[in-house]
Amino acid sequence: MLYGLKIATRYLTANKGQTALLVTGVAVGVFIFIFMSALIGGLAEFILARTVGDLSHITIEAETEDPALLVASEGHVLAVTERGRTRDATLAEAATWLPLIETVAGVKAVSPEITGAGFLTRGAQVAQVSVVGVEAGRESAILDLASYMVEGEERVGSGVIVLGRDLADDLALSIGQALHLESSKGITANLTLGGIFETGNGSMDSARAFVSLSTARTLFSMPQGVTQIEIKLDDLNAADATALRIQSLTGLNAVPWTDDAEQLMEALDAQAQTGYFLKAFALITIVIGVASALLLSTYRRRPEIGIMRAMGAGRGFVVFVFVTQGALIGLLGGIMGAGLGYLALLPFPTREAFRPGTLPLDITQGSYGLAITLTVIAAILASILPARSAARVDPVTAIGQ
Amino acid sequence: MTTLLEVRDLFKTYGAGDTATRVLRGLSLHLEEGELAALLGPSGSGKSTLLTILGTLMKPTSGSYTMLGQDMIAANDAELTEFRNAHIGFVFQFHNLLPDFTALENVVFPSAVRAGRETPAARARGRDLLKRMGLADRIDYPTANLSGGQKQRVAVARALMNSPELVLADEPTGNLDRASATQVMELLSEINREEGTTFLISTHDEKIAAACQRQIVVVDGNVTG
């Protein structure tokens, strides 16, 4: 159908101004499509980075053991459970699973941790803290501690504690000073303040204390195992699938961050729906624009269509000529709109550099290929009606002899 | 001589009821291969109607039509399209060229639309035809820049492109001055003599009619001659 393509392109180039206008109209629709994609995608990225970025993406916690059963003489079953909110179940064989989990695709970092509560005392002052014992060298694996340090360093050597800015201020501490940490188990350790961080998250800055895993073992009398394993992924959207994979691989209870973030997910979902809605409108505008322009063109070219039919052009040929015009308009407008969209998004900061107060437009989420493909499909669909009406032109009345 | 086409008891009525116009009323006609015939008759007598039916662009209300041994009434749209392309050429009163294409592109159209592309052989034939029409220096002209007479000669070349057995011309010289009209008519007779193409030419022009071997007159929905 090379010849049909020739006729179609000739028809388009014969009215350059009109074609340019039509292509520009399509390009504007594509531009809006791409802008919306980049905005909705960037916004989701931004919100997730702000809320979930510093969280563990998948957390493996020990399952509470089944209560011990006592079979009473009359056949009753008695269960023995301990009341209490503190979780003291442990992941005894955590160490053996770590290398395996690290090899799972998409896993960026793994951090075995011992967590618990404790009291920090300096002189007469006391503050309640939540203690996190992390492996030396993995301090920044989950929360990017290194980037939040305001004084000292994040390294948790033995006998070193790293505290939040608010806590350090409350206790009037400075780097190098000694303090006591008493765990909920009643064990006390003498520690030196090695670093102060500020995350901007109030509860973290005022109550979080990082110590080394070995210090935590002593504090919580846990010679083996850990209380939880935190896992960071390359792509936080893959948490559900990766958690399942880890679970089936290890049999451990791997919980993705999304389990506790239903409201956030719903909000993001609603936002994405709005995006689809607006994008659908952009496509509908393209369809209407292309359809009306081509309908006009078929009407104007009725005598020519009649002549072509008299000269032996089949209905299929006429349909092809007009659908090809639609497809070409869609392709040109799509490429032009995608190019303009890309250029317009260039000056905006990249997703890593999103800052509050600016539009979080993510140039990598413009869906350029999708925009062009959908536009070509929309333009082809839009040209079917005009093409069919062109194919129905009666040569006799069109030639009008 | 062999019969090219034959129509019998052709009826054509436009519209229905009170406004019905009965144009052809039991018209029968046959054309031999190689004939050069003029189609005469007063305005409104049905010349264009007959040519349109013979050209398979419209079906009669009733009657039979066979051409080259094939039944033109029973054939469907796709078959007729292909038949027209191969065996029938048209020249209309208004040249009806495709305005966005050059003279050569217009002439090559009937071949290219079948082949799916403009073949070198078709281009060569198109050039020859245009030269024969005295348009050697207008081959690649956009048709919009040609005079009326030149356009009509391009239209004649296009009608001849696929070497059809029959060329139907509806007042081909109706819009031309005497000199151009004579020139176009001479070209038609020349092709008829040299290639044996059958021509049926409707006209109001006595001189054109006189240049044809046979004169067919449409009267009262039928023909004489």
Ligand SMILES: Nc1ncnc2c1ncn2[C@@H]1O[C@H](COP(=O)(O)OP(=O)(O)OP(=O)(O)O)[C@@H](O)[C@H]1O
């Ligand atoms: N589509 C149509 N609908 C209704 N009536 C029509 C139609 N086409 C033609 N007619 C009528 O049929 C009759 C024959 O028309 P036709 O065009 O065949 O005549 P003609 O012999 O070619 O005339 P002319 O010499 O003026 O070209 C006329 O009365 C015309 O009004």
Ligand SMILES: [Mg+2]
């Ligand atoms: Mg007429």
